[in-house]
Amino acid sequence: MTDASTALKYTAFADAPGGGNPAGIVLDASQLGDAEMQAIAAEIGFAETAFITEQSVAGDDRRLRVRYFSPLAEVPFCGHATVATAVALAHRDGVGDVVFETPVGPVTITTASADGAITAAFTSVEPSIEPFDEGVLETLLGLLSTSLDRLDPAYPPRVSFAGNRHPIIVFTDRAEFDSFSFDPEAMRSLMAEQGWTGTVTTIFRSGASEYDSRNLFPVGTITEDPATGSAAAAFGGYLRALGLVETPVEIELTQGSHIGRPSRLSVRIPETGGIVVTGTATPIA
Numbered sequence: 116m117t118d119a120s121t122a123l124k125y126t127a128f129a130d131a132p133g134g135g136n137p138a139g140i141v142l143d144a145s146q147l148g149d150a151e152m153q154a155i156a157a158e159i160g161f162a163e164t165a166f167i168t169e170q171s172v173a174g175d176d177r178r179l180r181v182r183y184f185s186p187l188a189e190v191p192f193c194g195h196a197t198v199a200t201a202v203a204l205a206h207r208d209g210v211g212d213v214v215f216e217t218p219v220g221p222v223t224i225t226t227a228s229a230d231g232a233i234t235a236a237f238t239s240v241e242p243s244i245e246p247f248d249e250g251v252l253e254t255l256l257g258l259l260s261t262s263l264d265r266l267d268p269a270y271p272p273r274v275s276f277a278g279n280r281h282p283i284i285v286f287t288d289r290a291e292f293d294s295f296s297f298d299p300e301a302m303r304s305l306m307a308e309q310g311w312t313g314t315v316t317t318i319f320r321s322g323a324s325e326y327d328s329r330n331l332f333p334v335g336t337i338t339e340d341p342a343t344g345s346a347a348a349a350f351g352g353y354l355r356a357l358g359l360v361e362t363p364v365e366i367e368l369t370q371g372s373h374i375g376r377p378s379r380l381s382v383r384i385p386e387t388g389g390i391v392v393t394g395t396a397t398p399i400a
Contacts, residue, residue, distance in 0.1 A: 119158035125199035128342035128394035130379035136342035138196040139164030156184035165196040186335040192278030194344015201235040202396035236393035242277040242352025277348035279313030292319040299333035341371030342378035351390035
């Protein structure tokens with residue numbers, strides 16, 4: 116019988132012991148209905164749990180159908196759960212390429228082994244950006260007790276998509292980025308109203324190709340996500356679309372230190388096509 120007790124648990128993108136973003140993984144959810152998957156995700160309580168609902172799509176056992184559930188609802192895509200699931204499959208079947216058929220389209224993941232660890236690199240769907248709807252940016256900044264003049268003028272606020280829609284704002288001041296707080300219930304309401312299925316992504320540029328990120332995700336007992344692969348892909352697409360980097364380029368995103376779960380995500384931004392996000396994943400004892 117498949118239930119929360121039989122789900123695998125991995126942490127993805129860890130940058131130190133105790134870091135990374137935990138994900139639940141159900142390797143065979145072919146007999147589970149929507150309500151059962153939702154109940155399992157709620158019982159596990161992680162930001163997302165991935166469910167493999169088809170082990171072989173069109174007769175190809177390296178092409179699997181995957182769905183993702185937070186404790187509250189199904190989400191279209193989840194980067195850290197994708198990395199965790201790909202590594203779990205590599206532990207079972209060996210490294211190589213797999214394709215996840217997700218609600219947002221096919222996502223290719225390459226797993227590899229180096230120095231005793233397995234990494235997974237997923238290529239996002241085609242990214243895009245759009246401006247905020249009228250009044251929405253002001254509402255978001257108000258929830259963070261900040262204002263437009265406190266944001267980095269080189270990085271204009273946008274909503275970016277690479278599997279999920281992520282609003283992106285970039286702070287000028289490190290201290291303000293580190294210290295802002297927000298009302299989780301009010302933020303959740305705004306996210307639901309705007310259809311932001313991912314996180315609210317806040318950024319501080321910490322080096323020439325390094326960025327620190329805080330990703331707000333008020334779901335259940337969770338308020339901030341320790342590592343967000345879909346946001347990393349969305350940010351890569353944002354940088355390319357606005358001409359803020361010279362492609363091809365690789366950048367590093369650190370995340371999670373504000374909540375005691377340090378994480379690191381490597382992002383490769385090609386000249387065209389999907390954004391490539393790479394990280395490790397390890398089983399949770």
